[in-house]
Amino acid sequence: MSDNFVLTVACRYFSAKKNEKFVSLISGFSLLGVTIGVAALIVVTSVMNGFHLELTKNIIGLNGDITITNVDRYITNYDEVRQSLNHDYIKAVVPNIVGQALAIGSRTNSGVLIKGIDINDLQWKKAILQNVVAGQFGDFSSNNVIAMGSELAYLIGAKIGNKIKLISPNTISTAFGSMPRAKEFTVTAIFNSGMYDYDVATVLMPISAARNFLSFEDNSINLIEVYTKQPEQAELFANEIQAILGEKFKVTSWQKSNRQFLNALAVERITMFTILSLIIVVAAFNIISSLVMLVKDKTKDIAILRTIGASQQQIMLIFICNGMFIGLIGTVVGGILGASFAYNIDNIRLCLERVTDTKIFDAAIYFLYSLPSDVRLEDIILVGVLSIFLCFCATIYPAYKASKLNPVEALRYE
Structure with a gap:
């Protein structure tokens, strides 16, 4: 059949x-x-x-593939560290100053994360540079300008050209005793990175302005971001860099920082x-x-x-x-x-x-x-x-x- x-x-x-x-x-x-x-x-x-x-x-685009910090908080020998990181897999080594502050806006106040970075190093943060919704980074070199995320700008009621007061937790001595450092900055750019958490809490400013506002010593920083040619191999590269820099530094890959x-x-x-x-x-x-x-x-x-x-x-x-x-x-x-x-x-x-x-x-x-x-x-x-x-x-x-x-x-x- x-x-x-x-x-x-x-x-x-x-x-x-x-x-x-x-x-x-x-x-x-x-x-x-x-x-x-x-x-x-x-x-x-x-x-x-x-x-x-x-x-x-977004994690890779907004932050370095590898971050380097000092156990003593400040990194004063950045040039030496930079010279020791001359591997073929490294695209860029970017110095940063990171700190916290309170932003005083016309609508409300909000705690923010300040990131001081040089205008030339912003090229590695394409998620920010390619998504500017208002203003521009052309004037991002003065000591009194800042850029912020779109959600933060909406939250505190900031627009391009507005002056925003930032209050640092660091204190200065005055005739009336110790007082928090406060300074007004002009908003020169508003960006939409694509990540809500970043846009609602981040303020970018020139590294020299951040150094002065956060009371850092001359030529000192507290964070180094390393951009690699193979981000998926960042954890392996971080282990190699840790072995080179020693225990005085803490080297962390983006996988380890966001592992949970x-x-x-x-x-x-x-x-x-x-x-x-x-x-x-x-x-x-x-x-x-x-x-x-x-x-x-x-x-x-x-x-x-x-x-x-x-x-x-x-x-x-x-x-x-x-x-x-x-x-x-x-x-x-x-x-x-x-x-x-x-x-x-x-x-x-x-x-x-x-x-x-x-x-x-x-x-x-x-x-x-x-x-x-x-x-x-x-x-x-x-x-x-x-x-x-x-x-x-x-x-x-x-x-x-x-x-x-x-x-x-x-x-x-x-």
Whole structure:
């Protein structure tokens, strides 16, 4: 007997008959479950990939791949340190002065992080230079100018040309005793780095102005940022630099500085993948139910097929193919829907926010201004293979029971 009839019979059983509406309904729910499960898995994995990619890009773009600090707080021998870092994998070594202050604005006050950096070294912070929303960095050389993130500017009510008072925790001696150092600065640029936390708390100023405002000694700094040609290898490079500089310095890679955060993202990705996989498992159980009922309904047909020469293997393949039609169709449709949603997830988010008039994705909570998504072919293939495998496993038991049906017993009372 030709094996072509296996697919023919399986296709005929797959299409609903008038007296098989209930079986068809269960099969429809199974198909819907597989479709939703596959689509949800693709969307979630794409969003988690997007979060990891965007946050990593922002972390690297806003700060150096490697940071160097001194255990005694101040670095007074920057030139010596710079000369010792002459490896081929290093693109730039940037001196910084970092400190805290209170910004006094027309709307409110806010604690800020001051970063003093030379105008020439800003070229390594492309996430800032390429996203200036107001003003410019052309005048970023005077001792009385600053640049700030867009969220901070909105929070304290600052605009280009406004004078903002900064109060340093360092004190100065006056005739009335010790008082915090305070100075007014002109806002010359407002930027949007793409990372909410950075934009809501960061003030940039020329390194000479930061040195004077934070009461640093001449030629002293407290932070060195190292930019490498291979950021993904920053942890290895940091260990090499630590060995060169010795215990007096603390060398930290961006992976180590954000390890807990990155590990949390990885755990969340695995957890969400596992939980959403249960949707496909539930759909697979529905496939078992529909096939068991189909076998019961087709008992007479199975007996006739066995009588005219169909083997147990062919009977088993008929019902495996019948169940796999559900798995394959659901996987393909779910993959298309999931990829479509993932590619347009931020537009969908904006549409839902307009319709419901609620803030679904708050930058203050998720650190980013837009909902990121990174659709990867390997993830789609992984989800597809997982779905087809689970659906295949679901067909084995009902198909096996069908193949073991005794045609004599089935036709005894017909």
